[in-house]
Amino acid sequence: MSRGKFITIEGAEGVGKTTSIAFIEDYFKKAGYDIVLTREPGGTPMAESIRELLLDARQTSMADDTELLLMFAARAQHLREKIVPALQADRWVVCDRFTDATYAYQGGGRGIDKDRIAILEDWVQGELRPDMTLVLDLPVAEGLKRAGQRSAPDRFEQEKQQFFERVRAVYLERARATPQRYRIIDASGTINEVQSRIKTVLDELTA
Numbered sequence: 001m002s003r004g005k006f007i008t009i010e011g012a013e014g015v016g017k018t019t020s021i022a023f024i025e026d027y028f029k030k031a032g033y034d035i036v037l038t039r040e041p042g043g044t045p046m047a048e049s050i051r052e053l054l055l056d057a058r059q060t061s062m063a064d065d066t067e068l069l070l071m072f073a074a075r076a077q078h079l080r081e082k083i084v085p086a087l088q089a090d091r092w093v094v095c096d097r098f099t100d101a102t103y104a105y106q107g108g109g110r111g112i113d114k115d116r117i118a119i120l121e122d123w124v125q126g127e128l129r130p131d132m133t134l135v136l137d138l139p140v141a142e143g144l145k146r147a148g149q150r151s152a153p154d155r156f157e158q159e160k161q162q163f164f165e166r167v168r169a170v171y172l173e174r175a176r177a178t179p180q181r182y183r184i185i186d187a188s189g190t191i192n193e194v195q196s197r198i199k200t201v202l203d204e205l206t207a
C-alpha cells in the first residue's frame with residue numbers, strides 16, 4: 001500500500017529545531033504539500049498530558065524506566081491516533097523528535113541499554129520507521145547558550161553539559177551508521193545559513 005513520507009527532526013538542546021520546523025512547514029506549504037506537523041512527546045491530547053508529566057521539573061523522583069515507558073506510551077497513542085492514519089491517507093508527516101530522541105536521551109543521556117529500547121520500538125511501532133531524519137548538529141556549549149535565553153528550564157533542560165554530550169554522540173553515531181536515512185545538518189551559523197542547508201535536503205526529498 002502506498003503511504004505518505006514520514007520525516008523526523010532531531011537534535012540536542014537548543015540546536016534550533018523549533019526555528020527550523022517553522023521554515024520546513026513553510027517550504028512544504030509553498031510546494032503544495034498537505035503536511036501534518038506534529039511533535040513528541042505529544043501530538044494528541046492524551047500524549048500531550050503525558051508530555052506535561054515528563055517535562056514537569058517538580059517530578060524529581062521519576063525513575064529512568066518510568067521515563068522510558070512514558071515516552072513509548074505517548075508514542076503508541078500518537079501513532080495510533082495521528083501518525084499512522086495520516087500516512088495511510090498518503091499525507092506527509094513532519095514530526096519534531098521521535099524514537100531517535102529516545103535512543104539519544106534515555107539511551108545516551110540516562111544510560112538505558114539500547115537493546116531494551118529496540119524491544120519497545122519494535123513492539124510499539126512494528127516495522128514503521130521514519131523515511132528521513134534530519135539531525136541538527138551543534139557543539140553542546142553553543143546549544144546550551146542558545147537555549148539559555150529562554151524561560152524556566154524543564155526537567156530535561158536542568159541536565160548538565162555531560163548529559164547533552166552523550167545525547168549528541170548517540171545522534172551522530174546513529175546518523176553515521178545509516179546514512180541513507182539520516183542527514184546531519186550543521187546547525188551553526190546564522191538562521192539563514194541553517195535554513196539554506198535544510199532546503200538542500202528538502203529539495204532532494206521532494207525531487
Ligand code: Z5A
Nearest residue numbers: 013014015016017018019040041101102105146156190191
Ligand atoms: N525527549 C526525550 O527525552 N525522549 C524522547 O523520546 C523524546 C523527547 C521524543 C522536549 O523536547 C524534551 O523531550 C526534550 C527531549 C525529550 N528535552 N530536551 N532538551 P522539545 O523538542 O519539545 O524541546 P526542546 O528539546 O527543549 O527544544 P530545544 O531542543 O531545546 O530547542 P530547539 O527547538 O532546538 O531550539 P529553538 O527553540 O529553535 O532555538 C533555541 C534558541 O536559539 C531560540 O532563542 C532561537 O531563536 C535561537 N536560534 C535558533 N537558531 C539560531 C541560529 N542559527 N543562530 C542563533 N540563534 C538561533
